[in-house]
Amino acid sequence: MSQHVVPPSVYVKVFGGLTILMILTWVMAFVNLGVFNPVVAVTIAILKALLIVLFFMNVKYSSRLTWVFVAGGFFWLLILFFMVMPDYLSRDWQAPVQPW
Amino acid sequence: MSTVAIAPESALMPKRHYANVRHSVASWLLTTDHKRIAILYLVSITLFFAVGGFFAMMVRLELLTPKGDLLDGDTYNKMFTLHGIIMIFFFLIPSIPAVLGNFLIPLMVGAKDLAFPKINLFSWYLYIIAGVVAVTALVKGGVDTGWTFYTPYSSTYAKTEVFLAVSAAFVAGFSSILTGLNFIVTIHKMRAPGLTWFRLPLFVWAHYATSLIQILGTPIIAITLVLVAVERIWGKGIFDPSLGGDPVLFQHMFWFYSHPAVYIMILPGMGVISEVITCFSRKRIFGYEFIAFSSLAIAIVGFLVWGHHMFVSTQSTYAGMVFSFLSFLVAVPSAIKVFNWTATLYKGEITFEAPMLYAFGFIGLFTIGGLTGLFLAAMATDIHFHDTYFVVAHFHYVMVGGMVMGFLCGIHYWWPKMTGRMYPPLLASIAAALVFVGFNCTFFPQFVLGYLGMPRRYHEYAQEFQVLNVMSTAGASILGLGYFIPGVYFIWSLFWGPVAGPNPWHAKGLEWQTTSPPPTFNFEEDRPIVVEEAYAYSIEGAESVS
Amino acid sequence: MSHSSDSLVAHHFEDIEQQNESAVLGMWLFLAQEIMFFGGLFAVYLVYRYKYPEAWAAGSTDLDIVLGTVNTVVLLVSSLTMAMAVWSAQTGRQKGLVRYLLATLVLGSTFLVIKAFEYYAKFVHHHVPGASFSFHSEHFPNADEGHVQLFYCLYFIMTGMHALHMVIGAGLLIWLITLALKGKFGPDRFMKVELTGFYWHFVDIVWVFLFPLLYLINRHH
Numbered sequence: 112m113s114q115h116v117v118p119p120s121v122y123v124k125v126f127g128g129l130t131i132l133m134i135l136t137w138v139m140a141f142v143n144l145g146v147f148n149p150v151v152a153v154t155i156a157i158l159k160a161l162l163i164v165l166f167f168m169n170v171k172y173s174s175r176l177t178w179v180f181v182a183g184g185f186f187w188l189l190i191l192f193f194m195v196m197p198d199y200l201s202r203d204w205q206a207p208v209q210p211w
Numbered sequence: 212m213s214t215v216a217i218a219p220e221s222a223l224m225p226k227r228h229y230a231n232v233r234h235s236v237a238s239w240l241l242t243t244d245h246k247r248i249a250i251l252y253l254v255s256i257t258l259f260f261a262v263g264g265f266f267a268m269m270v271r272l273e274l275l276t277p278k279g280d281l282l283d284g285d286t287y288n289k290m291f292t293l294h295g296i297i298m299i300f301f302f303l304i305p306s307i308p309a310v311l312g313n314f315l316i317p318l319m320v321g322a323k324d325l326a327f328p329k330i331n332l333f334s335w336y337l338y339i340i341a342g343v344v345a346v347t348a349l350v351k352g353g354v355d356t357g358w359t360f361y362t363p364y365s366s367t368y369a370k371t372e373v374f375l376a377v378s379a380a381f382v383a384g385f386s387s388i389l390t391g392l393n394f395i396v397t398i399h400k401m402r403a404p405g406l407t408w409f410r411l412p413l414f415v416w417a418h419y420a421t422s423l424i425q426i427l428g429t430p431i432i433a434i435t436l437v438l439v440a441v442e443r444i445w446g447k448g449i450f451d452p453s454l455g456g457d458p459v460l461f462q463h464m465f466w467f468y469s470h471p472a473v474y475i476m477i478l479p480g481m482g483v484i485s486e487v488i489t490c491f492s493r494k495r496i497f498g499y500e501f502i503a504f505s506s507l508a509i510a511i512v513g514f515l516v517w518g519h520h521m522f523v524s525t526q527s528t529y530a531g532m533v534f535s536f537l538s539f540l541v542a543v544p545s546a547i548k549v550f551n552w553t554a555t556l557y558k559g560e561i562t563f564e565a566p567m568l569y570a571f572g573f574i575g576l577f578t579i580g581g582l583t584g585l586f587l588a589a590m591a592t593d594i595h596f597h598d599t600y601f602v603v604a605h606f607h608y609v610m611v612g613g614m615v616m617g618f619l620c621g622i623h624y625w626w627p628k629m630t631g632r633m634y635p636p637l638l639a640s641i642a643a644a645l646v647f648v649g650f651n652c653t654f655f656p657q658f659v660l661g662y663l664g665m666p667r668r669y670h671e672y673a674q675e676f677q678v679l680n681v682m683s684t685a686g687a688s689i690l691g692l693g694y695f696i697p698g699v700y701f702i703w704s705l706f707w708g709p710v711a712g713p714n715p716w717h718a719k720g721l722e723w724q725t726t727s728p729p730p731t732f733n734f735e736e737d738r739p740i741v742v743e744e745a746y747a748y749s750i751e752g753a754e755s756v757s
Numbered sequence: 758m759s760h761s762s763d764s765l766v767a768h769h770f771e772d773i774e775q776q777n778e779s780a781v782l783g784m785w786l787f788l789a790q791e792i793m794f795f796g797g798l799f800a801v802y803l804v805y806r807y808k809y810p811e812a813w814a815a816g817s818t819d820l821d822i823v824l825g826t827v828n829t830v831v832l833l834v835s836s837l838t839m840a841m842a843v844w845s846a847q848t849g850r851q852k853g854l855v856r857y858l859l860a861t862l863v864l865g866s867t868f869l870v871i872k873a874f875e876y877y878a879k880f881v882h883h884h885v886p887g888a889s890f891s892f893h894s895e896h897f898p899n900a901d902e903g904h905v906q907l908f909y910c911l912y913f914i915m916t917g918m919h920a921l922h923m924v925i926g927a928g929l930l931i932w933l934i935t936l937a938l939k940g941k942f943g944p945d946r947f948m949k950v951e952l953t954g955f956y957w958h959f960v961d962i963v964w965v966f967l968f969p970l971l972y973l974i975n976r977h978h
Contacts, residue, residue, distance in 0.1 A: 116847045117840075126837040133829055140973035148977075152969035159965045167840045167958045169951075174778075176399065177785055184789030187427045188796035190514055192803060195463050198518070198530040199804055205528055324769035326779045392786045400779045401770075426786055430794035434918075438801070441914055445887045449801060449910050454903035460804055464797060732768070 115172040125166040132159050223712040224631050228728040243328035244731055249314035250629070251335050252305060257698075259301040259342065264691065266294035271653075271684040277677050279670040287670035288355035289371070295358025296376060300383045301342055303614055304472065307479035308425075309338070309390055311621045312418045314629060316394055318722035319412050321403025321739045323732040326396040334389035341383035348375035357668065359469070362450040362461040366442045374443045377436045384429045384436075387475070391425030394418050403721065405741035409500065412720050412745055416503040417482025420510035424471045424478075428514070432468035435461065459524055466517035474513040477577070477609060478506055480617025481548055484570050487624050488552045490718045491567040492559025495746045498551040505544035512541050522593045531590055538588035545581050549574060564716070565639035569620030572647045576612025580605055583658065598668070601661025604654045612650055619646065619697065626701065627711030631727040634704040638696065645693035652686025719746055765946060777948055784952045788959050791922075795963050798915050802970065805907055812904030815897035816912065817974035819884070821875055825972040828871050829964065835864035836961045843954045846937075846947035854950070855937045861957065862930040865923055872920050879909070886910045896978050912971055919967060922960045929953045 136155040144151060165171040170181055229246045232238075239247055269290045273281045282290065313331065317324055325331050348354060354376040356364040365373045398419050402411070439461070442448025450461045489496040496502065518526060518534030552574055561567070583605040586592045596602060623643075627633055656679040661667075665676045672680070714723040721741070725734050770776040806813045842857035883891045892905045933953055936942065942950055 116844065119841060119844055122837060122840045122844070126833065129833050129836075130830075133833065136969050136973065137826065140969065140976040143977040148975070149970075152973055153966075156966045156969055160962045163836065163958050163962050163965070167836055167961075168955050173781070176782065180782070180785045180789055184427070184785075184792040187514070187789075188792055188799070191431065191467055191793075191796060191800050194515060194518070195460075195467075195800055195804060196807070197533065198459075198463065198527045199807060201527040201529040202525075322769065326769075327783060328769065330783075388790050392783055392790070395786055396779050396783045399782060400775055426790050427793055430790050431797045434794050434797035437918075438914065441910070445885075445910070447886045447888075447890065447906060447910070449907065449914075454906050454910075455809060455901065456907055457804070457808075460801065464800070738771075 115169065117166065117169065117172070121166060125162050128162055129159055132162075223727075224710045225726040225728070225730065227730065228631065228726065229731045230630075230728055232731055241332070243324070243332050245313050245317050245325045245328065245331060246629075246729065246731075246733075248331050248335050249310050252309040252313060252338070255335075255339065255342065256302050256306055256310065259297050260694075263294055263297035263302055264694070266290045266297065268687070268691065270294060271687045273670050274672070274680045275684050277672050277674050282670055284670050285355060288357075288668070289353035291668060292354050292357050293349055296354065296380065297345065298610075299358055299472075299476075300380050301338075301345065303476040303610060304383070304387055305338060305390070306476075306614065306618045307483060307621060308387075308394070308418060308421055308475075309335075311414075311483065311618075311625060312394060312421075312479060313390070315625065315722055316397060316415060316418060317401070318628075318725065318729060318733055319415050319720060320398060320401055320406060321721045321734070321741065322397060322401040323734075325393045326401060327393050330389050331393055334386040334393075337382055337386035337389070341379045341381075341386060344375055344382065345379035348372040348379060351375065359465060360436070360439060361465075362439065362442075362458040363452065365439055366448060366450055366458075367452075369443065374440055377440050377443075381433050381436045381440075384433045387425050388429045391422030391429075394422040395426070403738050403741055406721075409503070410741055410743075410745050411503075412482075413485035413496065413499070413502050413506075414479075414482035417478045417485070417506045420506035421475050421478045423507075423510050424475050424513065428468040428471040428475075431464055432472075435464040435468075438464075459521065459526060462521050462524055462526075463517070466520045467514070470517040470520065471510070471513045473609065474509050476614045477617075478509060480573065480577075480614045480620075481506065483617045483621035483624070484552060484573050485548075486718075486720070487566045487570040487620055488555050488574075489746045489748060490624075490716055491562050491564060491570075492556050493748045494555055494559040495744075495748055496551065497554035497557075498547075499745065501547050502551050505547045508544040509541060512537065512544070516541055516588075519588050519593070522590050523597050528590075535588055535590050539585065542581060542585060545577075549578055549581075563640070564623075565634075565636060565643050566620050566624035568640055568643040568647075569616050569623060572643065572650075573613055573616040573620060576608050576616060576647075576650065580608030580610075580612055583608065595664075596661060598666055599661035600657040600665050600667055603667050604657035604661060607654045607657075612654070616646070616650075619643070622697075622701075624716070625722075626704070627715045628722060628727050628729070630705055630708070631711055632704045632708030633711045633715065634697075634700045634708055638700050642693050642696040642700075645689055645696070647693075649686050649689030649691070649693050653683050653690050654686070656680070656682045656686075719743075719748060773945070780948050780952060784955050788955060791959060795915075795918065798911065798918065799966070799970075802911055802915070805904075805911065806974075809901070809904040809907065811897055812900040813908055814975035814978070815892075815894040815900035816905045816908030817971060818896055818976065818978065819892075819894065820912070820972050821878065822972050822976070824871050824875050825968060828868050829968050831864050831868045831871070832961050832964050835861050835868070836958055838864065839954050839957045843947065843951050846942045846950040847944060849944045851937070851940060851942075854942060855934060858930055858934045858937060858950075862927060862934065865927050865930065865957075869920060869923055869927070872916065876913075879913075884909055885913065915967055915971070919960065919963050922963070926953070926957050926960055929956065 132155050136152055139151050140148065164181060170177055229244055239251065242248060269282065273279065273287055279287065351372050354371045354373055356369065356373060360377060398415055438449045442450060447454060448456065450456045450458050452458060485496060485502055516534055516538040518530055519538045522531050587596055587602060587605060623639060660676055660679050663676065665672055711727050713725065713727050721739050724739060766773050766776055838857045838860040842854055842861060845853035845857055879885055883889050886906050886909050890906050892902050894900055930953065933950060936949065
């Protein structure tokens, strides 16, 4: 699995992709997209992370087990995000408690 | 039942085994042998159990009378805090995984060692460093935040050694992570030929699920404790309400780990019970796949329920409803296990050796602990029970009635494998009965106290609660005796116990196919090859042995 | 793992393949742990950014975007050199391996030096949380000082944890360079280089998220 040798040309291409994405995220930050600014920023960051994980870290050429644990790690993080945020999103929905 | 064939001691006890290949202190402290590391853990967690037990004793003594005559309020706060921190981070979390898991998983999968022996030793050293830091915190004046380190007790209003205590828990966390990492890699990559996933002992499945929680949950408490520590250093920080910080966010982060941590503590116990119940029923375990997958289900669903600790802490009611619903779901895989163990007993050829007595105790007490948890998972009843002795009783039924029972069960079951010697069976059964009786006397009254409304964490209480509190303290002394006796006969058995032989229980599983104690590389010949299913017990087979 | 330097397979493994697969799996589990470790900080970040968007914009706009961008480039290049180091080890290029490892080390150190300058500037301007904290923004007059202080708490802890990981990474690189100079790596033994590479790339990924989330909020103002 780790015996797979990735040729340098792939690494250089990936690096090129990362550079383009970095410039893109920089430019987009200076354009007013309203609420979509953070969405775009995070999407680009995820794309960059994917490039790094798949090619620099060889996951593209790795066993299914590696895929499972890589995906599992990120998925667990989403559990944390998606279970913490509802509390903060819905706290103001309640009518304030009347002191008696 | 068969009787152990009478053979000369020398034939049953190997001349050279893992424990006597070398004798120097350095050979123990620098060992990479998983079995020796397990013994190091056994000794160290027993010490911490004694320290934690001492604090429990102080708490129970103080609560003998309604007035605070033994300890003042601040000291009492420190006592229950230190009891909690030491028992949870230094006894319960490492207990079964680091001792029995460490010793048995390589044996059970037919490997020579865990995948990363040096990391295994390193994690013991991390544990010891954490222990030293914790003891330093204790000596320098203790901590009074409660084991949960809730902000702002631990931040804005902290006057005690919070920084040291938090650092100790942080380091202990990494010890736990590395143990889990080692187990998962070993289980994935080092199984003997023929040992497919569904031939693995359920003990191994339980540890796999535990390790997942350790790896995915522990880092969150680590970083949260870093945030608290930084707040102590800067004087301002993430959870500081004066900046607009939210102390409830600390509780979210804390319970994201600490609720699953309850399953770190109980799942390995369930693994032990699965082994013992099937062995002493002489029957293949009922519903193997269901028990195996219910471990994973507990590990996963356990991550989705933490908000039930926060129903009354200004968490949104709507989030509370979701957490409440999900909490009820965890009861399903837990119940699956209990039903399967019970079904295994059905028409089994049951014998009542000491490990089996502990297993029975586990099933009963864990069931009570689990079912009372549902009262706390329901929002309406939780508002009444929150922060009362009902919670204390529930928690101890699962942790002491479940996990400590499970630990003692496992130690009694595998002691002959670990040491090659037997303990006195009658005395062991008496101790098991004492633990069971003492435990129930200690904690059952606390359910009633909580129902009547006695709040936890106060050193004084109203007069009318005294009778039940005296019962509880009396029970605690029986429980203490029940824990003390095994300590004595285990040490006795090391020197004078009858030689056990490789398989005193006629049990199935690879660990019983090598000598007791096992040689350094676990199996004398080449790796074992597995050709039969797990738990291939048959009642006829057992009879034909005798 | 092995006791004698000549034996490639440690005593408890059956063969080199089992040993390598175990090492790779172990590293990924460690990185899963790291994802959660940093992830906890991102969760805190998410909650407070949702609660205090104004303060987050104010704090972010005050960070030095030039230094932040330069550091991003430095780290991306260092990931490339690290990948090339692994390739050199896999293909038996001893000199290339040492050079690429050195390049990675130099780039990593550059990152840390730039980061130190950034921290120093914050210290001078009283933007370090604590008793002496003070903050005024012309663009965001409504930003509460306390909330901005929360931003800076997170800024320092997140980038600090990241920098700590960089320091550990630099230590690993020095260790690898000394081993490489002794000729310890080759096509059949490059696990240590590969696994250090995983770690280095992971630290890079953390920065990939930190950079837009800390430096690039509301830059269009």
